[in-house]
Amino acid sequence: MSSTQVRVRPVAGPRVSGRTAGRHRAWWPYLFVLPAVAALGFGFVLPLLTVLRNSLYAGSVYQLEWVGLHNFSALFADDTFRTALANNLRLLLTVPLMTVLALLVAVVLNDGVRGWRVYRTVTFLPYILPAVGIGVSFSVFLQLNGGLNASLRAAGLGALARDWLGSPHWAIWSVAGVVVWQQLGFGVVLFLAALLSLPGEVTEAARVDGARWWTLQTRIHLPQIRGTIEFFVVTEAITVLSWVFAYVYVLTAGGPAHSSTVMEFYIWENGFAHGNVGLASAAAVVVLALAAILIAVYLRVRVRAANERAA
Amino acid sequence: MRSSRWLRIVLMAAVSAVLAGCTAASPSGSGASGAGDDAEHASLTYWYWAESDAPGANDWMKGRIAEYQGKHPGVTINLVPQATDTLIGAFTTAAQSKSGPDIATQWATLPVLSQVWGGAVAPISDYVPDSERKNWIGTQENTYQGKVWGMPIYLIGIPLAYNKSLLARAGVTAPPTTFAELLSACAALRRVGVTPIGGGNKDGYFGAWFFSNFGKQNLDAVGDLQQAVIGTTDIKDPRVTGFYEPLHQLHANKCFNDDIASLSLDDGMSKFAGGQAAMAWGTDGIVAKWAKTLGADAIGVVKTPTWGTGKLASVYNTTQSSTAFITSWSAHKKAAAQFLAWLHDPANLTSWYAATGIFPADTRFDQATISSDLGRSLWELTSSPGSVWLENYLPPAVDGDGDLAAGQVITSGGSVADAVAAFAKATQKWRGQNPAEVKNYTTWSGR
Numbered sequence: 001m002s003s004t005q006v007r008v009r010p011v012a013g014p015r016v017s018g019r020t021a022g023r024h025r026a027w028w029p030y031l032f033v034l035p036a037v038a039a040l041g042f043g044f045v046l047p048l049l050t051v052l053r054n055s056l057y058a059g060s061v062y063q064l065e066w067v068g069l070h071n072f073s074a075l076f077a078d079d080t081f082r083t084a085l086a087n088n089l090r091l092l093l094t095v096p097l098m099t100v101l102a103l104l105v106a107v108v109l110n111d112g113v114r115g116w117r118v119y120r121t122v123t124f125l126p127y128i129l130p131a132v133g134i135g136v137s138f139s140v141f142l143q144l145n146g147g148l149n150a151s152l153r154a155a156g157l158g159a160l161a162r163d164w165l166g167s168p169h170w171a172i173w174s175v176a177g178v179v180v181w182q183q184l185g186f187g188v189v190l191f192l193a194a195l196l197s198l199p200g201e202v203t204e205a206a207r208v209d210g211a212r213w214w215t216l217q218t219r220i221h222l223p224q225i226r227g228t229i230e231f232f233v234v235t236e237a238i239t240v241l242s243w244v245f246a247y248v249y250v251l252t253a254g255g256p257a258h259s260s261t262v263m264e265f266y267i268w269e270n271g272f273a274h275g276n277v278g279l280a281s282a283a284a285v286v287v288l289a290l291a292a293i294l295i296a297v298y299l300r301v302r303v304r305a306a307n308e309r310a311a
Numbered sequence: 312m313r314s315s316r317w318l319r320i321v322l323m324a325a326v327s328a329v330l331a332g333c334t335a336a337s338p339s340g341s342g343a344s345g346a347g348d349d350a351e352h353a354s355l356t357y358w359y360w361a362e363s364d365a366p367g368a369n370d371w372m373k374g375r376i377a378e379y380q381g382k383h384p385g386v387t388i389n390l391v392p393q394a395t396d397t398l399i400g401a402f403t404t405a406a407q408s409k410s411g412p413d414i415a416t417q418w419a420t421l422p423v424l425s426q427v428w429g430g431a432v433a434p435i436s437d438y439v440p441d442s443e444r445k446n447w448i449g450t451q452e453n454t455y456q457g458k459v460w461g462m463p464i465y466l467i468g469i470p471l472a473y474n475k476s477l478l479a480r481a482g483v484t485a486p487p488t489t490f491a492e493l494l495s496a497c498a499a500l501r502r503v504g505v506t507p508i509g510g511g512n513k514d515g516y517f518g519a520w521f522f523s524n525f526g527k528q529n530l531d532a533v534g535d536l537q538q539a540v541i542g543t544t545d546i547k548d549p550r551v552t553g554f555y556e557p558l559h560q561l562h563a564n565k566c567f568n569d570d571i572a573s574l575s576l577d578d579g580m581s582k583f584a585g586g587q588a589a590m591a592w593g594t595d596g597i598v599a600k601w602a603k604t605l606g607a608d609a610i611g612v613v614k615t616p617t618w619g620t621g622k623l624a625s626v627y628n629t630t631q632s633s634t635a636f637i638t639s640w641s642a643h644k645k646a647a648a649q650f651l652a653w654l655h656d657p658a659n660l661t662s663w664y665a666a667t668g669i670f671p672a673d674t675r676f677d678q679a680t681i682s683s684d685l686g687r688s689l690w691e692l693t694s695s696p697g698s699v700w701l702e703n704y705l706p707p708a709v710d711g712d713g714d715l716a717a718g719q720v721i722t723s724g725g726s727v728a729d730a731v732a733a734f735a736k737a738t739q740k741w742r743g744q745n746p747a748e749v750k751n752y753t754t755w756s757g758r
Contacts, residue, residue: 059748144572168725
């Protein structure tokens with residue numbers, strides 16, 4: 001034994017076996033994360049489980065009766081739900097439209113047109129307005145004798161005037177139009193920010209190599225903001241699938257005769273207004289499944305893009 | 312080891328408690344008061360709805376509360392006005408957790424009784440003596456199993472109001488009393504470029520009123536509707552849903568403003584107030600408001616023109632519309648009951664009528680305070696015997712899902728068959744989705 005070696009005597013205390021000590025140590029990290037886990041559990045997992053459970057019952061919140069999977073068959077037998085589903089799919093058509101329009105505007109603004117900052121602000125303005133305010137304004141503007149039709153008639157285009165909100169054929173497309181009007185600004189700002197952050201050297205190099213405007217946009221700029229475009233597409237797809245309640249509620253209340261209802265509105269109407277909790281829960285499960293598919297697609301696209309970049 | 316077991320027990324208890332809270336509440340309908348239920352010491356929350364029926368109602372109620380609090384310093388009342396669209400849903404959500412208001416408002420009969428069946432309502436007849444309740448008009452609308460579950464505040468009817476000068480301009484010398492006369496008046500008004508009837512059905516409420524006005528006209532009793540709703544008779548029977556035919560005829564004959572499908576009920580009716588439409592259906596309170604704009608002498612009111620041949624064809628539509636009730640979970644039921652009963656104090660009845668132009672639902676109302684001919688005409692209609700508001704007898708789900716939508720089918724250009732199918736589908740869906748409510752409804756309707 002060297003002089004530097006010191007034998008340390010264990011401090012007297014309760015005898016703890018190695019196994020038990022390990023077990024105690026292993027609990028501490030879990031205790032630290034427990035509040036967060038509990039919050040997630042109460043905020044997300046419990047409501048989710050409740051919805052899943054309720055989807056197997058019929059009746060109001062007061063008196064639920066077990067019906068198994070009947071609500072799901074009733075759901076797809078209900079033509080109002082089928083209309084809601086179809087309307088959500090129709091609204092999905094606004095996503096490519098919004099994407100193309102937002103890209104066009106962003107590309108033009110990125111070219112540094114005079115006053116582009118003002119245009120950017122103006123385009124973005126609808127996005128920061130509350131959906132209810134927008135809905136109320138458009139519900140007046142789109143009346144049969146409202147501002148839009150009055151303008152069309154004044155311009156000699158009276159033949160194009162329609163009962164935008166009162167016609168079962170046009171109501172959902174009117175909602176779609178308002179959604180596009182409101183969400184477009186988000187796309188413009190998003191794409192413009194991505195375009196402005198691109199390294200100038202690549203663009204300069206392409207110009208030196210003789211690339212013209214169209215080639216510059218389609219071969220140089222857009223490929224570089226592909227991730228942003230994908231993000232926008234998936235975000236908007238989820239938005240029109242599960243975030244359009246306010247527009248439908250204020251603009252048409254799902255009418256006339258359920259013609260402009262969407263799945264969110266169907267859930268609210270059945271769950272809260274009509275007391276069909278089971279049916280509403282079953283519809284919520286369907287929406288959840290569709291949103292999960294979209295999110296999975298998005299994540300897959302992101303992973304693939306990341307892999308491509310790494311390669 | 313011990314700590315992990317404890318942790319598991321605590322977690323399981325917490326999860327069980329939450330899950331228990333999420334499970335269906337058992338109907339109790341408890342009328343029991345808590346130990347601390349003191350009529351003179353309470354803080355009450357009142358979810359109130361009436362303004363849409365009776366413009367001026369919110370201000371009146373605020374004034375009454377202020378006066379009551381002055382007289383009863385130990386009582387405070389927090390008034391929370393409710394929106395029409397969420398009136399049922401908001402209360403149902405609150406009832407799920409048995410928390411929220413001490414006094415709440417729902418529309419009379421089925422909207423109230425469905426909450427009674429859910430155990431969310433305490434019977435007001437347990438707290439207010441017979442000697443007081445005998446003066447209330449319309450308590451039969453909320454009576455179930457021998458108890459009165461809510462208190463009426465006012466009565467409304469829906470007359471067909473007409474603009475005397477616009478009818479005269481079209482050469483219509485008397486207001487229409489039959490459906491044929493109504494169609495004839497429409498044609499005459501169209502010829503002189505006047506919109507015959509102002510209305511808005513974007514929200515479906517115009518159609519719901521039409522149901523109450525015309526839907527009963529081929530029925531002999533409300534039981535005819537109840538049987539069809541529970542499925543013992545065919546809901547598609549023209550006696551029950553044939554009233555979509557006159558709605559279709561009125562629409563096809565351009566009796567309504569062309570934008571009826573894109574306007575709300577209020578916006579559509581306002582065409583009458585603006586002198587743009589010759590006729591409109593409106594509640595007593597709304598007619599009183601129109602009288603302020605157009606002049607009481609310029610307006611007349613009649614019962615909805617007769618179209619059907621049932622025993623109910625000639626009876627008027629009167630209801631207490633909104634009902635105030637005490638929630639089963641309130642810890643201050645006596646205080647709530649005392650306040651509600653006080654609203655029927657004769658001085659309050661008079662001030663209600665002065666504020667809204669709507670008749671109080673109380674036999675002690677001094678009719679001498681009705682000063683105009685228009686008011687007397689409205690009173691004559693509203694107080695006519697045997698009145699029925701048919702919409703009260705529809706389960707809320709059928710009303711919202713079927714009644715409102717089916718009317719929209721017509722006003723947005725659809726066919727009678729489609730409207731009837733929409734109504735029938737809603738009743739079928741209700742029967743499939745609400746087995747317990749169907750049982751209660753069946754028991755209540757005496758089938």
